[in-house]
Amino acid sequence: MRMKIKKNKHSFNTFFLQTTGIVFVSQLVTLVLFYGMNLLGLRLHFFNLENTPTVLVLSILFLISIVVGVSISFILGRVLTTPLRRLKNATEEIAKGNFKVNITSNKRSILNPFIEDFNSMASELKSIEILKSDFISNVSHEFKTPLSVIQSYSKVLRRDDLDKQTRKKYEKILDDNIQKLTNLTSSILSLSKIENQQMIADKTNFLIDEQIRISILSLEPEWQAKNITFDLDEMASANYYGSKELIAQVWQNLINNAIKFSSDGGKITISVKKDKHDIIVKITDEGIGMSEDTIKHIYDKFYQGDSSHSSAGNGLGLALVKRIITISGGKIEVQSELNKGSTFTVIL
Amino acid sequence: MINVLLVEDNVDLNSLIATELKREGFSVFSALNGKQAITLFDEQRYDLIITDLMMPKVDGFTFLEHVREVSKDVPVLIISAKSSLDDKQRGFSLGTDDYMVKPVDIDELILRVNALLRRAKILNEKKLVIGNATLDYFTYTVTIDGQSSILPQKEFQILFKLLSYPNTIFTKNQLMEEFWDINTNSDDMTIYTHIHRLRDKYATCPYFEIVTIRNLGYKAVIKEL
Numbered sequence: 001m002r003m004k005i006k007k008n009k010h011s012f013n014t015f016f017l018q019t020t021g022i023v024f025v026s027q028l029v030t031l032v033l034f035y036g037m038n039l040l041g042l043r044l045h046f047f048n049l050e051n052t053p054t055v056l057v058l059s060i061l062f063l064i065s066i067v068v069g070v071s072i073s074f075i076l077g078r079v080l081t082t083p084l085r086r087l088k089n090a091t092e093e094i095a096k097g098n099f100k101v102n103i104t105s106n107k108r109s110i111l112n113p114f115i116e117d118f119n120s121m122a123s124e125l126k127s128i129e130i131l132k133s134d135f136i137s138n139v140s141h142e143f144k145t146p147l148s149v150i151q152s153y154s155k156v157l158r159r160d161d162l163d164k165q166t167r168k169k170y171e172k173i174l175d176d177n178i179q180k181l182t183n184l185t186s187s188i189l190s191l192s193k194i195e196n197q198q199m200i201a202d203k204t205n206f207l208i209d210e211q212i213r214i215s216i217l218s219l220e221p222e223w224q225a226k227n228i229t230f231d232l233d234e235m236a237s238a239n240y241y242g243s244k245e246l247i248a249q250v251w252q253n254l255i256n257n258a259i260k261f262s263s264d265g266g267k268i269t270i271s272v273k274k275d276k277h278d279i280i281v282k283i284t285d286e287g288i289g290m291s292e293d294t295i296k297h298i299y300d301k302f303y304q305g306d307s308s309h310s311s312a313g314n315g316l317g318l319a320l321v322k323r324i325i326t327i328s329g330g331k332i333e334v335q336s337e338l339n340k341g342s343t344f345t346v347i348l
Numbered sequence: 349m350i351n352v353l354l355v356e357d358n359v360d361l362n363s364l365i366a367t368e369l370k371r372e373g374f375s376v377f378s379a380l381n382g383k384q385a386i387t388l389f390d391e392q393r394y395d396l397i398i399t400d401l402m403m404p405k406v407d408g409f410t411f412l413e414h415v416r417e418v419s420k421d422v423p424v425l426i427i428s429a430k431s432s433l434d435d436k437q438r439g440f441s442l443g444t445d446d447y448m449v450k451p452v453d454i455d456e457l458i459l460r461v462n463a464l465l466r467r468a469k470i471l472n473e474k475k476l477v478i479g480n481a482t483l484d485y486f487t488y489t490v491t492i493d494g495q496s497s498i499l500p501q502k503e504f505q506i507l508f509k510l511l512s513y514p515n516t517i518f519t520k521n522q523l524m525e526e527f528w529d530i531n532t533n534s535d536d537m538t539i540y541t542h543i544h545r546l547r548d549k550y551a552t553c554p555y556f557e558i559v560t561i562r563n564l565g566y567k568a569v570i571k572e573l
Contacts, residue, residue, distance in 0.1 A: 182451055186431060210521045213564055217517050232563030245433035 022076050030069030037061045083111040087118060099126040138302050142184055142314060146177040153177075180314065187316040190249065191301070194323045200243045208238040208247070208279055208348070209272045215251040216270075219259060227265045234271035238279045240348060246324045247348075253317040254283050254344050260313070261287035261342070284343040290336040298334065350465065351392065354378045355385040355399040355411065356427070365398070368454050369461070382406025386414055394422060396465055398457075401428035401435070409442060416443040421471070423464040427452050467512055476511055478570060479555035483508055492553055502527055503542050510568035511556060519565040 038061055083105060090101040101122050105115040153174050157167065216223075216230060223230070240247070258268045262285045269284040290298070294305035299322040302315035325332045325346060336342035352374045356362040359380065366376045377394075379385035383405040389397070397415060401408035412424060426439045429450040436447050445467075446460055470476050474485035482491045488504040489496050499507065505527050510518065520539045528534055543566050547558045556570050 178451075189431075207521070210519060213519045213521075216564060217519070220517070230564065235563060248433075 022080070023073075026069060026073040026076060029072055030065050033068055034061060034065035037064065080111075083115065087111070087114065090118065090122070094122060094125065099123075099129055135301065139188060142302060143181065146180045146184075149177045150174060150181075184314045184316075187314055187320065191316055191320050191323070194246070194320065194327070197327055199327060200246070202245075203242050204244055205239055205241050206244050208240045208281065209235045211244070211248055212251050212255075212270060212272065212281070215248060215255055218252070219255055222256070222259050223268075226259065226262065228259060228262055229265075229267050231267055231269040234269075234273065236272050236274055238272050238274050240279055242328050242348070243324075247328065250321050250324055250346065251283075253321050254346070257317060258283055258285035258287070258342075258344075261285060261289075263287060279348045281346045281348070282343055283346075284341060286341040289338045289340050289342055290334075291338050295334060295336060350374045350395045352376050352461075353385065353388055353394045353397045353399075355380075355382065355397070355403070355408070357381055357400060357403040364454065365457065368458060372458055372461075374461075382408065382411040385411050389415060389418070395468070396461060397422060397424045398461070399424065399426055401426060401430055401439070409438065412439070412442045412444060421468070423468045425457075425460060425464060427457070470512055476508060478511060478514075481553065481555040483511065492555070503546060506539075506542055507546055507550075507558075507568070510558065510566065514556070514568055514570045517561055517565045517567045522565070 038058075041057065041061070083103075086103050090103050093101045099122055102119050103115050105112050153170050156162075157170050157174070162170070212235065213232075255268070255270075262268060266286045268286075269282070271282045273280045290305055297303045298305065298318050300315075301319045304313060304315040322332060325348075328348065330346060330348040332347075333345040334342060335345075350373070352369055354362060354366055354369070354376055356365065356378075357380050362378050362380065366378050369376045374396075377388050379388050381403045385399065386406060389411075399408050399411060408426065408428065412426075415422065415424060420443075424444045425446045425448065426444045427448045427450060428435065428439075431449040439447050445464055448457065448460065476483040476485075480493050483489070483504070484491070485504075485508060487498065488501060489498050490504070490507070506523060509523070509526065520536055523539055524532075524534075524536075528538075543558060543560065547560070550557060554571060556568055559567050559569050561567065
C-alpha cells in the first residue's frame with residue numbers, strides 16, 4: 001500500500017544546517033565567555049596581569065567557560081534528542097506491531113517534518129490492520145453461513161420419516177451450499193494471491209478475442225440453461241501481452257455475471273476493439289441492471305447488490321476483477337440502468 | 349473387463365470413487381500413494397488411470413511421467429486440489445488427458461471417465477461409429493448406410509474431431525492449431541471453406557449434423573433417431 005509521505009528533502013537540509021549551527025554557536029559561546037571573562041576580570045581589577053599567577057587565573061576561567069559551554073550544549077542537545085528519543089521509542093512500538101502510536105510535536109521543533117511523516121506512516125499501518133481484520137471477520141462469517149446450513153440440513157436428512165419430495169429439496173440445498181463453499185474457497189485463494197502481487201510475473205502473448213470465446217464456451221451449461229444468445233459480431237482479433245491466467249479470470253467473472261443477471265432468452269453482446277495502444281472490451285447484458293447506489297460498491301469485497309441472486313455468488317468476483325485489471329495496468333468502467341442492463345468496459 | 353487404476357491418498361475419497369466406479373461395471377485397483385501406484389501399474393495393463401497429484405512418497409506428476417514412459421496411450425485423468433493454470437499446464441504437458449479440480453462431483457467424474465474411455469476406444473480402433481455412420485481414420489472413409497466416400501485429409505480430420513466430441517463447440521483457432529502447421533499459409537477462410545463443404549455434404553445425414561455457432565465456433569450434433 002502506498003503511503004503518502006511528504007517530500008522532505010528540503011526539511012532535512014534545514015535540520016542538518018540547524019544542528020551544525022547549534023554546535024557552532026555553542027562553541028562560539030564558550031570562546032566568547034572565556035575571553036569575555038578574561039576581559040571582565042582585567043577591567044574590574046579582580047586580577048591584573050602582574051600580581052596573580054596567570055596560569056591559575058586562566059585555568060579557572062577556562063574551567064568556568066567549559067562548564068558553561070557544556071551546560072549550554074547539554075541543554076541545546078536535549079532540545080534535539082528528546083524528539084529523537086521519542087521517535088526511537090515510537091518506532092520500536094511499531095516494530096512490535098503496535099500501530100496506535102502517535103508522537104506529539106512542537107510545530108517549531110526542527111524534527112517536525114520527520115515526526116509528521118512518522119505519524120502518517122503509523123496511521124496507514126493502523127488502517128491496513130483494520131482492513132485485514134475486517135476481511136478476516138467477513139470471511140469467517142461467509143464461511144460460517146453455508147456451513148451452518150449444511151450442518152442443519154445434513155442432520156435433518158438423517159430422519160427416516162421425510163417424504164421423497166422434501167428429501168430431494170433438502171438434498172439440493174445441501175448441494176448448493178457445498179458448491180457455494182467451494183466457490184468461496186477458490187475466490188478467496190485467488191484474491192489473496194493477487195492482493196500480494198504488485199506486478200505481473202508471467203507474461204505471454206495471446207489473443208484476447210480467442211480467450212473470450214473459450215470463456216464463453218466454458219460457461220455453455222449456464223447460458224444454454226437460460227437460452228441466452230451471444231452477439232459477437234464486433235470481436236476484432238487482438239493480441240495482448242500479459243498474464244493469460246489472470247485475464248482469463250476477468251472474462252470468466254464478467255461473463256458469468258452477465259449470464260447470472262440476465263433473464264431467460266436474453267442477449268449478451270461482447271465487442272473487442274483496438275484503439276492505438278489499447279484494447280477495449282465491452283460486455284453488455286440486458287438484465288436487471290444496477291442502481292447508482294449499487295454501482296458505488298460493486299468492487300467492494302463481499303458486496304452483493306441484488307439480494308435475490310446473492311445466494312449464488314459470494315461478492316468477491318468483481319473485487320478480483322478490479323484487482324487483476326489494476327495490476328495489469330488497465331481500467332474498468334461500468335454503465336448500468338435498473339431493469340435495462342449493464343455494460344462493463346475493460347481497457348487493457 | 350475394464351481395468352481402472354485409482355490413485356488417491358485420502359482414504360474416504362478413494363473408497364467412494366472406487367465404489368462408484370465398480371457400480372458402473374469397472375474393475376478397480378486402488379493405490380494410496382505414488383509408490384504403490386507404480387507397483388500396481390507395472391503389474392498389469394489398465395484401460396484408465398485416475399490419479400491425485402499431492403501424495404506422499406511419490407507425487408502424481410512423477411507417477412504420470414513413469415506412466416507415459418511405459419504407455420503413450422493409456423488415458424489419464426488427474427483429480428487434484430491444485431487449481432492454478434500452471435498446475436494444469438504441467439499436468440497436460442506431462443500427458444494427462446483430463447484434469448478435474450477438487451472437490452469433484454462424483455457424477456461428473458463418471459461422465460468424464462466414460463468420455464475418456466470412449467475416445468480411447470476410438471483412437472485405438474481409429475474408427476468412429478454413430479448410428480449407421482462409420483468413419484475410418486486409416487482410409488479417410490465415411491460410410492453412411494452402406495454408401496462410402498473418401499474425404500480429403502483435412503476435411504476428414506475436422507469431421508472426425510468434431511464427432512469424437514459430440515456437442516462440444518470448437519473455435520476456428522482451436523481447429524487451426526490442431527490440424528495446421530504454425531507456419532501455414534492458410535487463414536480463417538480455409539476452415540470456413542472446409543466446414544461449409546462438410547455441412548453441405550452431410551446436411552441430409554440422418555445421424556449427425558455440423559452446426560455453426562456464429563462468431564464462436566463449430567460443433568457436431570448427434571441426431572436423435
